Amino acid sequence: MQHRPEIDGLRAVAVVPVILFHAGVAWFSGGYVGVDVFFVISGYLITTIIATAQDKGAFTILGFYERRARRIMPVLFTVILCCLPFAWAWMLPAQMTSFAESIIAVCLFVSNVLFWQESGYFAAAAEKQPLLHTWSLAVEEQYYVVFPLLLMGLHRYGARVRFATVLLAALVSFALAVYGAVAFPNAAFYLPHTRAWELLAGSLCALLLLKRPQPGNNVLSLIGIVAVLAGMFLYDEGTPFPSAWTVAPVGGTALIILFAGPGTLVHRCLSLRLLTGIGLISYSLYLWHQPLFAFARIRSLTEPTPLVMTILTIAAVLLAILSWRFVETPFRTGRITLLASGPRILGATAAVAAILMAIGAVGRLDEGLAFRLPPEALAALDVQAHPxxxxxxxxxxxxxxxxxxxxxxxxxxxxxxxxxxxxxxxxxxxxxxxxxxxxxxxxxxxxxxxxxxxxxxxxxxxxxxxxxxxxxxxxxxxxxxxxxxxxxxxxxxxxxxxxxxxxxxxxxxxxxxxxxxxxxxxxxxxxxxxxxxxxxxxxxxxxxxxxxxxxxxxxxxxxxxxxxxPEAGWNVPDLLARAAMTGTDVEPLGTSAxxxxxxxxxxxxxxxxxxxxxxxxxxxDAIFCDSFVAARCVNSLSTDRIFYFDDDHLSxxxxxxxxxxxxxxxxxxxxxxxxxx
Known part of the structure; x- marks a missing residue:
């Protein structure tokens, strides 16, 4: 397919707000809508590839999955492997168990289901999930299982039937999303049947542009970019998602794909070298940022400072450049001779996934490999585990x-x-x-x-x-x-x-x-x-x-x-255990009177x-505050005198x-x- 530099720039517009949102930058309260932009782009690109190959009689399902494996799996596996030593060193047993389960789920492309069952995307605990962001990859992979088969079945019936069927599927999915935003919001956020319409919106764009020159329309493409940016700045964690509100970023992305043709202002802006450069590394950048932020939050006893998050954001960019250059590109282009053929890359993917799932299974043993922790940490966690x-x-x-x-x-x-x-x-x-x-x-x-x-x-x-x-x-x-x-x-x-x-x-x-x-x-x-x-x-x-x-x-x-x-604010046993793991002295622990x-x-x-x-x-307060320590309300004096079993209840x-x-x-x-x- 013809390269469209403005799509690369649009990827940058999608990934940067997601990262800044996860970093806690208040201005990007709706930065999570960048994922919705990615969904539309993915639907557009995949449908263009499949439909073009079908029209040439060159499409095979094995070839499709080979390309997906080359594109997605090498960097994903690299990131997971790099997470392992930090998980061993810093994670508490419950976190290790959850992380191990997420490794298995990622390899099976069901991490969205796992995170739906565990907690909401905006929950505090989710910030310490290194692989939380893979829920969107799981949605895409589940889409890739069904959608190519759908297009194969529709190809014989012609373009009109194909378009009408995809449109009907998108409308049904959208209706489920609107209903789910009220009836089952957490499931609606994570599961594919309420997200499919976003990918299908991109598919519809691809079918409309198939064998047609891309039109240029300054007004419509400008409306599109404004709609996307508005969601990123105006939405927040309280905005139901996906829902009717999601039409703005999804519809805006579709307008850009359809009408940001060469010569338009949006095309020129999105084609700037800085944006297209970020767009090229956007997949690697998306994969690296969440583990860096999550492990920083796990390692730190309190929320990392803005300076720390800035440094980690820069680190994510550097790691993304390296993985794009030395992992993504060689595997995608088939430069690695040993894995040049389709069966070999698919076999290698299955083998590495099996190894990672075995590691995940080990991580679930012994209550999250609790033997890693020092006695002081185990004593603190015992207070938490046994109210x-x-x-x-x-x-x-x-x-x-x-x-x-x-x-x-x-x-x-x-x-x-x-x-x-x-x-x-x-x-x-x-x-x-x-x-x-x-x-x-x-x-x-x-x-x-x-x-x-x-x-x-x-x-x-x-x-x-x-x-x-x-x-x-x-x-x-x-x-x-x-x-x-x-x-x-x-x-x-x-x-x-x-x-x-x-x-x-x-x-x-x-x-x-x-x-x-x-x-x-x-x-x-x-x-x-x-x-x-x-x-x-x-x-x-x-x-x-x-x-x-x-x-x-x-x-x-x-x-x-x-x-x-007195309330503590932080989970006292959890904080004491993490302090013991990192050798940090926090006793006596307390908060401001x-x-x-x-x-x-x-x-x-x-x-x-x-x-x-x-x-x-x-x-x-006369007992806990200004008594053991001046101007402080004490939470614990030592690991055998912990006064709370969580963030506000007395032990x-x-x-x-x-x-x-x-x-x-x-x-x-x-x-x-x-x-x-």
Whole structure:
């Protein structure tokens, strides 16, 4: 086919924003649409090659796959092999297991399916997946399995039937994408049936231009490049993709392919030597950038600095030039005599893939080759892997309004009922096991119940779709139980500020919690919730907290109110394990006390207004902050004193620090009140 330099330039326009997006450059919030541009280009080029060869009677399926193998596999295998020593040296066991599985999936061209099942493309964990970007290669390869066979079957029916069939397939795929953006967004992002229309858009361009001179139209080609760039700068992680929004970059790319003929402004710009040079190495550049960024994030205890990401971007360009020159070009042109024939290159591809899959299988052994890690790292990860089992028993998540109270496993031993109950969300669930042990040792009774993502009261709804309406039903049942039994003291433990702000905690030092926005509103407004940043909603929720606490006090109950527990932001055991692997001393580990106070200022100020003789307030910040280390909220003191099992939940060691003040408060309130309400 005739070489089109503007297509090379368009590849550069596609790959650079993808890299800058993955590097965290805020301006390119929609840089991921570069992949969609690649899909259209691939569809155009592959269809042109196949259709032209068919018209000449020269197309063979073996020859097609030989060319694909020469183009795709050598650099891909090279990149995977180069990842192996860094994975061995730096990856935690869970990361190694995931990486090993991804090697197998890449070799089988199903990595898109694997990453669909593991996590979303924009999830924090995805940034540490060295082979995440191969999902798009898998989509293309799956397309290459079906599409050549389709064209072979349609060839005998003529150009019109061929075009109409491809158009119909594109429309069906687009309709599935639009539906999937709402019904199954993660699957729609990764799977081929909702991505095929983008490749088919390029195929349609190829069929339109087949045996025709390319027209030049300044207006249409300019509209095309503007549409592509607009998506890169205006879209972000919240834009549904693929969806109707994807029409802009896909349609824009199609307009460039169709109308950026010689002499047009877009053709001249895209044909600039710098852009065409980047376009030539774009495949290698795409393959190298994600492993470099992922391993930098794995190796660093916090998010790499912009300077580091800039250096890695330059390194990706240099590696791309080298692999294009010494790997891509020799294999693609058949210069390597030993692999000059089609059967040989296909056989060699299968052999190397089998070796890599065997390596991947080994990487899944022994829980991700855990023997590589020093004892300190294993000790830290053990805290993460084994939160107190009472949390699994007494932290509910299905809104069980008809829960058969009391749940005996959530009570101190040898009692039928307790006059003290602890309620709240997962922050209460995390300390349940230690609370039951401490109350038993102190000769006190306790019943502990909690529900994920619920503040501890009925009358509230949360934005999290899973728990949206469950909080009201679960805590209505708990409140009915409290009212019908001789409960005297209520301990309240919740992540109060989360329900006001709805945002993940950022400790300001590179630790940003992996959490989707989860905020609360009144149950009566479940069909008209205020937004995450709506100040009126925050005021409503905070007022509801205070009203419910006062209602318990006014009805004669004792209340032990636990203020917000400090959040860590980073996964504490994970960070400590990585520090041990790299020989970095981070103990004692902590975060800014000022950051804690800023995060929880509204809740603290509101709770400070509450005064009542049956109310005792517990300040976790007085225990964790400005105590072990000045101006810091401590996360751990050593690998045998780790206070969190993730980025915000207390471990047993952390819960133990809270127990004595809580027990003292219960004893005080029990002694000062003689009758149940």
């Amino acid at each position: 107190d089992p009472a949390m699994a028993t007494c932290l509910f998540d299905k809104g069980e309004a008809t829960l058969p109270h009391p749940v005996r496993a959530c009570m101190t031993p040898d009692i039928d009922k307790s006059d003290t109950i602890m309620i709240g969300d997962s922050h209460a669930g995390a300390i349940t096991g230690e609370a039951l042990r401490a109350f038993t040792a102190a000769g006190l009774d306790l019943y502990a119940l909690s529900h994920s993502s619920c503040a501890g009261f009925s009358g509230l709804v949360v934005s999290n779709a899973k728990y949206r309406l469950r909080c009201n039903s679960f805590f209505k049942g708990v409140e009915d139980y409290i009212a019908a039994n001789d409960i005297r003291t209520i301990i309240m433990v919740s992540r109060w500020s989360l329900y006001l702000d709805g945002t993940a905690f950022d400790n300001g030092e590179g630790g940003i919690e992996a959490l989707k926005p989860t905020y609360a509103d009144l149950y009566a407004r479940r069909d008209d919730m205020g937004g995450e940043t709506d100040p009126a909603r925050k005021d409503r929720v905070l007022a509801a907290f205070l009203a419910d606490i006062r209602a318990y006090l006014d009805h004669g109950y004792n209340v032990v109110l636990v203020y917000p527990i 000022d950051r804690y106070r800023a995060r929880n200022a509204a809740v603290i100020a509101a709770f400070d207004t509450l005064e009542h003789p049956r109310l005792v307030k517990i300040r976790p 047993d060691a952390g819960a133990a620090l809270l127990m004595q003040p809580i027990i003292d408060a219960v004893r005080h309130l029990t002694a000062s009140t003689t009758t149940a309400p």
